[in-house]
Amino acid sequence: MQKTPPITRGRKFAQVLDGARKIFLRDGFEGASVDDIAREAGVSKATLYSYFPDKRLMFIEVFRAELSRETHDSKALVNIDLPVHQVLPFVVQMLTGHLVSEFGIRVWRLSASEAERFPALAAEYYNSGPRDVQFKLSEYFEYCISRGELEIDDLALAADQLLQLCAVRVFDKAMFLGPASVTDEEIKQCCAGTVRMFLLTYGSKAVRDQVRSQEARPVRHSTAAE
Structure with a gap:
């Protein structure tokens, strides 16, 4: 097995990594050129190679840094001690928002x-x-x-069903047409439908009654006098 050369970390490491991140997320591994990465990072190719002996190691480092960001964001999912019908809309909105975000899509x-090419990653x-x-x-x-x-x-x-419901309609649109194509109203409808379906399927009788009672409440419109 070929020994992997070490990665050198120095004063401009973060600068190089940020430039590589932008190019890899834009062009992928095959399309990314070392020249473009060096230009984006604002360093010479010699400096680039002093940190990363080859492009493959650079890609692995960038990818793992992105995974670290994603994992950190997910830690706030369920650390809220409130009734499930109040917590779930927040969780679903966060999951759906991530799925259709520029970062999530890229x-x-x-x-x-x-x-x-990188099955381990x-x-x-x-x-x-x-x-x-x-x-x-x-x-x-x-x-x-x-x-x-x-x-x-x-x-x-x-849990898998909830994640799939969060993606209904909006994820495919964001994937093929870009995140900007998904409107706030579409995200709102997706989230509301996800919460309703999940709680009516898996909620206790008290929770299901709570969901139905909220739906039955008349919408109060403000008047000019108010």
């Missing part, structure tokens, strides 16, 4: 396009992304079950 495209993406979120959601669902708010037999399946 990292997904990058991991999918380079999965064959693709596995890292799955484990620290979708699988990690599934695990955190499952933990939260178990907590809600202990409080009598949810009734779920398969926690992992329910």
